[in-house]
Amino acid sequence: MRTSRTVRLGQYVALLAYLVFLAFPFLWLISTAFKPARELGSLHPTWIPQNPTLANFRQAFDEQPLLDAALNSLVAALGAAVVAVLIATPMAYVMARHRTTLSRMATGWVVVSQAFPFVLVIIPLFLVLKNLRLINSVPGLIMVYVVWALPFALWMLVGYVRAVPAELEEAAAVDGAGKVRTLVSVTAPLLAPGIVATALFAFITAWNEFFFALVLLKTPEKQTLPVVLTHFIGAEGVADLGPLAAAAFLATLPSLVVFAIIQKRITGGMLAGAVKS
Amino acid sequence: MRTRWLIAALLLCLLATGCTGDGDGSDDGRVTLRFQSLAWQEESVEANKDLVAEWNATHPDVKVEYVQGTWDSVHDQLLTSFEGGEAPDIIHDASDDLADFAYGGYLADLRELLPERLKSDIPQHSWETTTFGDGIYGVPFLQEPRVLIANATWLRESGVRIPTPDDPWTWEEFREVAEELSGDGKYGVAWPLKEPVSATLNLSLSAGGQLFQRDADGKVEVRFEAADAVVPKTVHDEVNTDESASSTTLGMSGSDTLPGFFGGKYAMVPLGFSYRQQIVQQAPKGFDWQVLPAPAGADGLAQGVSPQTLSIAEDSPHKEEAAQFVDFLLRPENMVRLALGDWMLPTGTEALKDPALRTTEHDWATGTALAEHLRSAPAQSIRGYPEWKDKVATPAYQEYYSGAIDLDELRERLEEDGNLVLARYQR
Numbered sequence: 001m002r003t004s005r006t007v008r009l010g011q012y013v014a015l016l017a018y019l020v021f022l023a024f025p026f027l028w029l030i031s032t033a034f035k036p037a038r039e040l041g042s043l044h045p046t047w048i049p050q051n052p053t054l055a056n057f058r059q060a061f062d063e064q065p066l067l068d069a070a071l072n073s074l075v076a077a078l079g080a081a082v083v084a085v086l087i088a089t090p091m092a093y094v095m096a097r098h099r100t101t102l103s104r105m106a107t108g109w110v111v112v113s114q115a116f117p118f119v120l121v122i123i124p125l126f127l128v129l130k131n132l133r134l135i136n137s138v139p140g141l142i143m144v145y146v147v148w149a150l151p152f153a154l155w156m157l158v159g160y161v162r163a164v165p166a167e168l169e170e171a172a173a174v175d176g177a178g179k180v181r182t183l184v185s186v187t188a189p190l191l192a193p194g195i196v197a198t199a200l201f202a203f204i205t206a207w208n209e210f211f212f213a214l215v216l217l218k219t220p221e222k223q224t225l226p227v228v229l230t231h232f233i234g235a236e237g238v239a240d241l242g243p244l245a246a247a248a249f250l251a252t253l254p255s256l257v258v259f260a261i262i263q264k265r266i267t268g269g270m271l272a273g274a275v276k277s
Numbered sequence: 278m279r280t281r282w283l284i285a286a287l288l289l290c291l292l293a294t295g296c297t298g299d300g301d302g303s304d305d306g307r308v309t310l311r312f313q314s315l316a317w318q319e320e321s322v323e324a325n326k327d328l329v330a331e332w333n334a335t336h337p338d339v340k341v342e343y344v345q346g347t348w349d350s351v352h353d354q355l356l357t358s359f360e361g362g363e364a365p366d367i368i369h370d371a372s373d374d375l376a377d378f379a380y381g382g383y384l385a386d387l388r389e390l391l392p393e394r395l396k397s398d399i400p401q402h403s404w405e406t407t408t409f410g411d412g413i414y415g416v417p418f419l420q421e422p423r424v425l426i427a428n429a430t431w432l433r434e435s436g437v438r439i440p441t442p443d444d445p446w447t448w449e450e451f452r453e454v455a456e457e458l459s460g461d462g463k464y465g466v467a468w469p470l471k472e473p474v475s476a477t478l479n480l481s482l483s484a485g486g487q488l489f490q491r492d493a494d495g496k497v498e499v500r501f502e503a504a505d506a507v508v509p510k511t512v513h514d515e516v517n518t519d520e521s522a523s524s525t526t527l528g529m530s531g532s533d534t535l536p537g538f539f540g541g542k543y544a545m546v547p548l549g550f551s552y553r554q555q556i557v558q559q560a561p562k563g564f565d566w567q568v569l570p571a572p573a574g575a576d577g578l579a580q581g582v583s584p585q586t587l588s589i590a591e592d593s594p595h596k597e598e599a600a601q602f603v604d605f606l607l608r609p610e611n612m613v614r615l616a617l618g619d620w621m622l623p624t625g626t627e628a629l630k631d632p633a634l635r636t637t638e639h640d641w642a643t644g645t646a647l648a649e650h651l652r653s654a655p656a657q658s659i660r661g662y663p664e665w666k667d668k669v670a671t672p673a674y675q676e677y678y679s680g681a682i683d684l685d686e687l688r689e690r691l692e693e694d695g696n697l698v699l700a701r702y703q704r
Contacts, residue, residue, distance in 0.1 A: 041559030043540025063319055119353065126361040135363060211350060215357045218311075220345050230347040234317045235371065235585075236472070237530055238555070 026252070032245035033057070040241050056242035057250075060232075066247055068221060069228040073207055074254065075138050076224060080145035080206040081199040084153045087146070089195060092157030093187070097166070107158070110151040118211050126215060136218040144216065145206040153198045160194025161187075196262050204255055225251045308339045308595050310602060313346040313365035315585075318554065321618035328614070332605055339598045341367075352377075359383040359590070366593040367602060372406040372417055373475075373583035373657040379414035380660070385589040386412035390600035395607055403624040406584055406653040415586030418607050419621040421550040422571070422580055422647040423480060425466075429565040431458065431544045442570045442578065442646035448484065448511050451572040455521040458544040467526040467543035468512055469534045473674040474666045476547070478655050479581035481508045484574030488691075489659050496703050497659050499695040501688040507574055509677060510684065517680040527678050539564060547571065550644045551620040557639065568640035570647055578647060581654035584624055622648050661702030669694045 003011075027047070032040065033056055035049040060066060095103040125144065126135070134140025164187055172182040210226040217223050229251060232244035316325045322345075329343045344365055346354070352374055358364040359378065368384075378384050391413075396404075399417060407415035432439060437454045440446045446454060455465030470476060478488060484507035490500045515522035523543060526534050531548045532555060538546050539560055556566055570578055587606065589599045605611065609627035613634065616623040622644055623629060634645050656662045670691060677687040 037558040038561060041535050041539050041555075041561075043536040043542065045536075059319070063322065122353070122357050123360045126357050126363075130361050130363065135361070211353070214347070214350055215354050218344065218363065220343075223345075227347065230349040231317055231345055233347070233349055235315075235348045236549075238532055238552075240318065241532075 029245050029249050029252075032241060033249045035242065037242055056246035059240075060243040060247040060250075063243065064228050064231055064247065065220065066225070066228065066250065069223055069225045070251070070254070072138060072217075072222060073224040073226075073251075076141050076145060076213075077203045077206040079138070079142035080149060081203040083142065083146045084149045084202040085195055085199045088150060088153040088157050088198060089191070092154055092161050093183075095154070096158045096161035107155075110155050113151045122211070122215055125212075129216065135216060136222055138217075138222065141213060141216055141224075142206075144212050145202070145209065148209075148212070149202040149205050153202055156198050156201065157191075157194055160191055160197075163194075164190045200259065200262050203258060207255055307337070308598050310339065310341045310367060310593075310595055310599055311344050311365040312341050312367040312602065313344040313369060315346045315348050315351060315369045316618065317348065318619060321615070324614045324618035328606055328611055332602060339595075339602070341602055355383075359592070362592055364590040364592060366590055366595060366599045368588045368590060370415070370586055370588060371583050372415060372586050373654060375407060375415050375586060375588065376409055376658055376660065376662075378588075379409035379412065383591055384414040385591045385593065385596050386414065387416065387589065387600065388413050390589065390596055391416065392600075392604050395604050398607075398609070398625045398627055400624070400626060400649075402652050403584060406582070406657065407586055407588075409658060415588040416603055416607060417584035417586050417624045418612060419616055419619055420582045420584035420624055420648075420651055421621045422582065422644060422651055423476065423547055424550050424571055424644065424647070425545045425569040426538070426548050426552065426556060427545045427567055427569050428538065428541070428543075429567040431541070432567075435544075439567075440569050440572075442643060445570045445573040445578055448507055448572045448574055452511050452515060452519065452521070455515055455545070456519045459519070459521040463541065464523045464543050465521040466515060466545045466547070467523045467529075467534045467537060468516070468547060468678075469529045469531045470512070470527045470675075470678060471530045471533075472671075473527075473678065474670045475581075475583075475654065475656070477508055477512075477674055480547075480571060481505055482579045482581050482652055482655065483571065483576055484508060485576045487655055489655055497699055499665075499692050499699065501691050504575065506684060506688075509674065509687065511572075512678055513680070513684075516678060524679065527675070535559060545569070550622065553639050554620040568643045570643065578650040579652055580650065581656075582651045583654045583657055585619075585621070622651075624648075659699070661699045664702075665695050665698045669698060 031047055031049060034052045034054070036051055036053045036055065039045070039050060091106075095106055129135050129140050129144070132140070134143065168186055168190070169182050172186045173179075177185065208226060209224075210230070213224040213227050214230075217227070225247075229244065229247055232240045232247065234240075312329065314322075314325045316322045326343055329341050332339075332341055346365075346369065351370060355364065355368065355370070355378065359381070364383070375384065395416065403417045403420070404413060406417050407413055435458055437457060438446075438450075458465035478486070481488065481504070484504045486502070486505035486507065488499060488501060488505050489497050491497050512522065516524050516527065523537075526537070526543075531546070531552055534543065534546050534548075535552075535555060537543050550568070553568065560566060571580060587603050589596050589603070593599055606615070607625065609623075609625055609631070612623040612625045612628035613631045616628065617633060620639075622634070628634070629645055629648055633641070635642050656666070659665075673682070673687055673690040673694075676682045677684070682690075
C-alpha cells in the first residue's frame with residue numbers, strides 16, 4: 001500500500017511543525033545570547049540580533065568560573081554514567097532472565113523509589129554523606145547521582161535484556177560456549193544500544209542536576225554548571241539575561257555533542273541484524 | 278584498540294581531577310570564617326569580594342572565605358546545611374526568610390555580639406525586621422522601596438503634576454492621573470503582580486493597612502479592614518473599571534513589563550528601586566525616565582520592606598570574629614559601596630548621608646528620601662505566612678485583580694480560609 005503524496009506532505013509538515021516547536025526555546029536562547037542589553041528590552045524582539053555581540057559571553061566568562069564548573073559537571077556526569085551502567089547492567093540481566101519473587105520485588109521497589117521527591121531525602125542524605133566525609137566532594141556527588149539514576153537505568157536495561165531472545169544464548173550454549181563467553185560475545189553486543197541509551201540518560205540527568213549539587217558542594221571551585229548558572233539570577237527572579245543565555249547556551253553544547261556522537265550507535269545497534277543481508 | 282585505551286585514560290584523568298581533596302585543611306591555627314554572599318550583579322559581587330580582600334589584608338589572624346551563594350533555593354540549601362552542621366559562619370539572606378531559622382535555633386542572637394556603633398547606626402524600625410521573639414537574628418543592611426518608574430516625556434507632555442517625596446500623589450490622585458494618561462491602546466500604569474501578596478501588603482501600609490492583627494495573647498488573626506482595601510481596590514478599579522492599567526501585566530514579573538514600558542505602552546510601572554539598573558542597561562537611547570514615590574495614604578509614604586540581612590550561624594565556633602567581620606562590612610563607607618553595587622538603599626543612617634546616594638543621577642535622591650518611611654513588612658514574622666500566601670492569598674488577590682471575584686469575596690477568603698491556615702501554626 002503506497003501512501004499518497006498529500007498524506008506524505010502532511011506528515012512532513014507535521015514533523016516540521018513538531019521540530020520547530022522543540023527547537024524554539026533553544027533557537028531563542030541562541031538569539032538572546034548574541035543580543036546587546038538594549039535589544040533584550042525591545043518591545044518587538046527579532047530572531048536575528050540587529051547588532052550581534054559577544055559581550056554576553058565575555059561577561060559570563062569574566063563573572064563566573066564557567067570552565068571549571070564545566071569540568072566539574074563533566075566529571076560528575078561521566079562518573080555517574082559509567083558507574084550506573086556498570087552496576088545496572090548485571091542487575092538488569094539477573095532481573096530479566098531469572099524471574100523470581102525477589103526480582104519482582106526489586107522491580108516494584110524501583111517503581112516506588114521514583115516517587116520520593118528531592119526535599120524528602122536531602123537532609124538524611126546530607127547527614128549520611130557528612131559521616132562518610134563526602135560532603136563538598138565530586139565523588140560524593142557522583143555517588144548521589146548514581147543512586148538517583150540507578151532505579152530508572154535498571155528499569156530501562158531490564159527492558160533491553162528482555163528484548164534479546166533467550167534462544168540466542170541457548171544456541172550459543174549448544175555450540176559449546178560457556179556462560180561468560182555467551183554473555184560477552186552474544187548478549188553484550190546486542191545490549192550495546194541499550195547500555196549506550198542508559199548511559200546517555202544517566203549522563204544528561206547528572207549534567208542538568210541542580211539541587212543536590214547546590215546543597216552538597218560548598219566551595220566555589222567544586223560547583224557544577226547548573227549551580228553557577230543561577231549566579232546570574234537575583235532575588236525575585238530578576239536575571240542578567242544576556243550573560244545567562246550565553247552561559248546556558250554553552251552549557252547545552254556538551255549534551256548535544258555527546259548525544260550526536262552516541263545517537264548513531266543507538267540507532268545502528270537497534271537496526272543491526274534486523275534484516276538478513 | 279588504541280582509541281579505547283585513550284578513552285579509558287581520559288576517564289581516569291577526569292575522575293582523578295574530581296577525586297582530589299576538598300581543601301578544607303586548617304590554616305596554620307588561624308581562624309577561618311566562611312561568608313556566603315548572595316550578591317549576583319557584577320558590581321555587587323565585585324564590592325563584596327573587594328571588601329573580603331581588604332579584611333583579609335588587614336586581619337591576618339581571621340581569614341574570611343568568600344562563598345558564592347544563590348537566591349534560588351537559598352532557604353532549602355541553608356536548612357540542609359544547618360541540619361548537617363555545615364552552615365557558613367556568616368549568612369547573607371533576606372529578613373522575610375529568617376523566621377524559621379530564628380525560631381528553629383539555627384541563628385545566633387546578635388544582641389550581645391554587635392558593637393554599639395552598628396546598633397545605633399541602624400534605625401529601630403529596621404531592626405524590627407530581624408527581631409523574632411526577644412532576639413535579633415540578622416543585621417538588616419540593604420533595602421529598597423517600591424517606586425513608580427515613569428516615562429518622563431509622557432508625563433511632562435500630559436501636564437500632570439509630578440509628585441515628589443515631599444508632595445506625593447494620594448491613591449485617589451494616582452488613579453486619576455493613570456486614567457488621564459491612558460487612551461489609544463496605551464495605559465497609564467502596568468502593575469506587574471506575578472507575586473501579588475507582598476506587593477499589596479507592603480504598599481497597604483501607606484493607607485494604614487495591617488491585615489494581620491495580633492491580640493494580647495500574641496495570637497495573630499487576619500482582619501481585612503477598610504484600610505487594607507485601599508490599594509487592592511485602586512489596582513482592581515484601574516484594571517477593570519477605568520481600564521487605565523493593563524490586565525495582561527497582572528501575571529508578569531517586573532522585568533517582563535520593561536519592553537512595554539520602553540515601547541511606550543505604559544506610562545508608569547511600580548517596581549523595586551533596584552530595577553533602575555536594568556532600565557539603565559536596557560532603555561533605548563534617549564529614553565527619558567524618572568523615579569516617583571509610590572502614592573501616599575493615611576499613613577503617608579510608609580511601606581513595608583524585607584531588607585537583605587547578614588546573620589551568624591548558631592553553630593559557628595567563632596561568633597565574635599564573625600560579628601567583627603559583619604561590623605567591618607557594614608561600616609558606613611562600606612555599606613555605601615554595597616548599596617551602590619546592588620542599586621539599593623543602605624539601612625545605616627550614616628551611610629544614607631553619603632553624597633553618592635543623594636545625587637539626582639539615576640534618581641538616587643528620590644529613593645534616599647523615602648528611606649525613613651520604610652517599615653518592617655507586615656507579614657514576615659507571622660508563622661504560617663508562606664502557606665497562607667501560597668494557598669489562600671495569592672489566588673484570592675489574583676482573582677480579585679482580574680475581576681473574577683469582588684471585594685467581599687476577597688475579604689471572606691483572606692479572613693475565613695486564611696485564619697484556618699494560621700490557626701494550625703498557633704496551637
